[in-house]
Amino acid sequence: MAPSVLSATAETGSFRRPRRPRNDICQYDDLVGEWWRPDGEFAALHWLARARSQLVPPSPSPERLLVDVGCGGGILGAYMQGYLHVGVDLTQSALEIAAARGVVPVRADAAALPLATGVAHVVVAGEVFEHVANLEAAVAEVSRVLRHGGVVVVDTISATRRARLALVALGEWLPGGPPRRIHDPKLFVAPARLVDLFARHGVELRVGGLRPSVVDYLRFLVRRDRAVRMLPSRSVAGVYQGVGHKQRL
Ligand SMILES: C[S@@+](CC[C@H](N)C(=O)[O-])C[C@H]1O[C@@H](n2cnc3c(N)ncnc32)[C@H](O)[C@@H]1O
Structure with missing residues (x-):
């Protein structure tokens, strides 16, 4: 992590970060001060996390284990409360932020x-499959650690021209859009492919599209004072969610 970047963030609310290749994992170190700024570079991750949490079943016991793969800053x-929340991520600086918020960190x-x-x-x-080089292995691992009858909740970005436009060409320049160069659109994931990969591991995944509320987004543009609701969309051509159960034995 770079302290000069952090102080620039705290003092000015905006900062210059090094220009790195698309999907370079070091970008998360550059952005470490952004995880918990609701109107910062990761604003949309807050909107998505709220939508994601609504697919997680309530936990009857705090000993129930929820593994958050690619947890970032937690x-x-x-x-979402009620679970033992274990977060797995490659980025140490993000795991430290997550741990300070009560997530049990695992670097992997x-x-x-x-x-x-x-x-x-x-x-x-959440928002991790579009970053991994080996998607097949990641889906296999997510499915392996899930108990039979357990629930998987995912969201990611579709491999479509529309997603490349909305989340890269245009989106990276819009307030609330993804940080510049954080995505490599070559890694975006077709919903049918994700469903197929999970099916190979006994997880029947159902997917549905998500879109930001237009009213909320316009308000965010003007006032930056409130989160944007993510609403169901008939199209899975942009951001989409999936929920599935692993077959019982
Ligand atoms: C866009 S962030 C999403 C963070 C979090 N899930 C959220 O929605 O707030 C992607 C995260 O995935 C992590 N990541 C990227 N590739 C990974 C990999 N192969 N294994 C584990 N974590 C990875 C990054 O370090 C980063 O924290």
Whole structure:
């Protein structure tokens, strides 16, 4: 992490960060001061985390294990309680932020989770599949650590021209859009492919599209004082969510 970047963020609310290749993991170190700024570079991650949390079933016991793959700064924890929340991520600086918010941090690649088979009641993978080089291995690992009857909740970005326009060409320049160069659109994930990969591991995934509320987004543009609701969309050509159960034995 770069202290000069952090202080620039705190003092001015905006900062210049190094120009890095698309999807370079070091960008999350550059952006470490942004995780919990609701109107900052990761604003949309807060909107998405809230929508994601609504797909997670309530936990009957705080001992139930929720594994948050690619947890980043642990934003999901703000919208969801009741679980033992274990966060897995490659970025140490993000894990430190998550740990300070009550997430149990595990530094690892989504494609090789250092967790026992069938240990998790819920596995969440929010806005991470579009960043991983080995999607097949990541889906296999998410499915492996999930217990039979357990729930998986995911959201990611569709491999479409519309998503490239909305979330890269245009979106990276819009307030509330993704940080510049954070995505490599070559890694965007077709919904049918994700459904197929999960099906190979006994998880039947149902997907649905998401879009920001236009009214909320216009208000965010003007006032930046309130989160934007993510609403169901008939189209899965942009951001989409998936929820599935692992077959019982
Ligand atoms: C867009 S952020 C999403 C963070 C969090 N899920 C959220 O929605 O707030 C993507 C996160 O995935 C992590 N990541 C990227 N590739 C990864 C990999 N192969 N294994 C584990 N984490 C990864 C990054 O470090 C980053 O924290």
